[in-house]
Amino acid sequence: MSDGVSKDRVFKPSTDLVVRDIEGQVILVPLSAGVGDLEAELFSLNETGKAVWERLDGHKSVADIIAELQAEYEDPEGEIEGHVEGLLAEFSKRRMVVDVAAQV
Amino acid sequence: MSEGVSRYVTVTELGRVLRPPTLGWLDLELTERCNNDCRHCCINLPLDDADARAGEMSTERIKAILDEAVDLGLLVLRITGGEPLVRDDFEEIYLYARRLGLSVILCTNARRVTPQLSRVFAEIPPLRPVQVTVYGMSEASYEAMTRRKGSFAEFRRGIDLLVQASIPLTLSGAFRPPYLEEMRALRDWAAELPNVVGTPNQVMFYDLRWRRESPSRNRSIAELRAVPEEVLEAGVLVAGHEPVTLEFCRKFIGPGGEKVFSCGIGQRPCVDEYSFLQPCDALRQPSLTYDLAAGSLRDAVTVAFPRLLDTRATDPLYLERCARCFLMGLCQQCPARSYSEHGVLDRPVEYQCEVAQAQARRMGLLKSGERPWEVNDWKERIACLTE
Numbered sequence: 001m002s003d004g005v006s007k008d009r010v011f012k013p014s015t016d017l018v019v020r021d022i023e024g025q026v027i028l029v030p031l032s033a034g035v036g037d038l039e040a041e042l043f044s045l046n047e048t049g050k051a052v053w054e055r056l057d058g059h060k061s062v063a064d065i066i067a068e069l070q071a072e073y074e075d076p077e078g079e080i081e082g083h084v085e086g087l088l089a090e091f092s093k094r095r096m097v098v099d100v101a102a103q104v
Numbered sequence: 105m106s107e108g109v110s111r112y113v114t115v116t117e118l119g120r121v122l123r124p125p126t127l128g129w130l131d132l133e134l135t136e137r138c139n140n141d142c143r144h145c146c147i148n149l150p151l152d153d154a155d156a157r158a159g160e161m162s163t164e165r166i167k168a169i170l171d172e173a174v175d176l177g178l179l180v181l182r183i184t185g186g187e188p189l190v191r192d193d194f195e196e197i198y199l200y201a202r203r204l205g206l207s208v209i210l211c212t213n214a215r216r217v218t219p220q221l222s223r224v225f226a227e228i229p230p231l232r233p234v235q236v237t238v239y240g241m242s243e244a245s246y247e248a249m250t251r252r253k254g255s256f257a258e259f260r261r262g263i264d265l266l267v268q269a270s271i272p273l274t275l276s277g278a279f280r281p282p283y284l285e286e287m288r289a290l291r292d293w294a295a296e297l298p299n300v301v302g303t304p305n306q307v308m309f310y311d312l313r314w315r316r317e318s319p320s321r322n323r324s325i326a327e328l329r330a331v332p333e334e335v336l337e338a339g340v341l342v343a344g345h346e347p348v349t350l351e352f353c354r355k356f357i358g359p360g361g362e363k364v365f366s367c368g369i370g371q372r373p374c375v376d377e378y379s380f381l382q383p384c385d386a387l388r389q390p391s392l393t394y395d396l397a398a399g400s401l402r403d404a405v406t407v408a409f410p411r412l413l414d415t416r417a418t419d420p421l422y423l424e425r426c427a428r429c430f431l432m433g434l435c436q437q438c439p440a441r442s443y444s445e446h447g448v449l450d451r452p453v454e455y456q457c458e459v460a461q462a463q464a465r466r467m468g469l470l471k472s473g474e475r476p477w478e479v480n481d482w483k484e485r486i487a488c489l490t491e
Contacts, residue, residue, distance in 0.1 A: 018205030022177045023123035029179075029205040033229050041207050041231045042179070 005085045011097040012058030026050045035095045052087050058100050125177020127405050131374035131385045135186040140250040144328045146311040160377045163193045172401045174204045182209040189216035207231035214262030222269040233272040233301045245283040275304040287341040306342040308335045309436050312444040314388045332462035353486050356433030362416045364439050364450050370409025383409050386440035417450040425452050430482035435460035
């Protein structure tokens, strides 16, 4: 498991950022100080990022999200699992998502 | 800022959003009232102006406009005035805008920055540097400009609070003779402050009153303007070098032609405090403003303002001079300034013309006695320039 993102974890978007849909693009705007971990104004997601982000509902586990994406997209190289884990590790590092279990 | 940070997430900025929103930038002028009383100002009204205050939009009206703007994809909100911090509801409006997912640029004199406001900025950062106008580097020079006793101390305290809270700042110097030399001190001070972004710029081209409501105020502003040579020297003091570069000349110098608006008019509109939308913050010609109470932000930015791009000059003097003048990219002439000076959009603004010609002579683009609208070999002259 890469970067400590185990498959049974459940994430949801942080309330410390604002999610904007602008002309079909997902734009993440940091709200509180420290979110994003960069002196950045905006973050945009590529198609992979968007596909994962849209599934972060606070109920689906990492394994659920991987399974959904594998059912929806062809994955001959077996890359989806790594992409999802890598992305969530990055979101987590930047405090853009929160682990639901950690909030209980 | 535009550097990608991973294969999934990209740090981005307004200009790099792949599909630009209908409205990317909006100026919000909260009030014309100000706690300073600068003679040079093109917009300010007294802090206790009851009529101005009574006419200002309510908090709820402002929120409704921001909601509409966000529906159009707004990303950057510049809050200006007057002095926006004189409104008691500033913090509420600011937080509302940030929670809508807007980046906010606050333009202020910093006198009313409080410990509470600096804490708010630290917790919910504006995402864009706070723009502070500096009127002098000493109490004497500052208060000669602001005409408010104690304003210098309040300004310095405001800056201290923003620095302590690590809020990024940009500084603009609004100095006038005999204090232009203070630009050097401002530049040095800005370099020492840990959270100042970039080098300060200098507000040199004092515009006449944008609303043309006071001929006497206009005469007073005109008297304060630095002569062209002082403007150029101040530009060097600010930048530390000649501010107009060869690259700039190659890109932007050339005759403007008959089109009145060559500036992207309407792309950064301004909501004034009375719920009217201007095509830009400086352009207050009543027939060009849009009453948001009677229409919609969408109609203004998608229908009404784009029509302005077709406007052609008719003023004979403009057609003889500005339309043919190769210094148009160097000159600060624009329809808003033409309106504030003459009441029409397309008449040469002599002060801007004199400054542009002085700049061109300094660079060797114009010979003494030449009139730039009569120069035909301007491309060759630019080609001969060296850094």
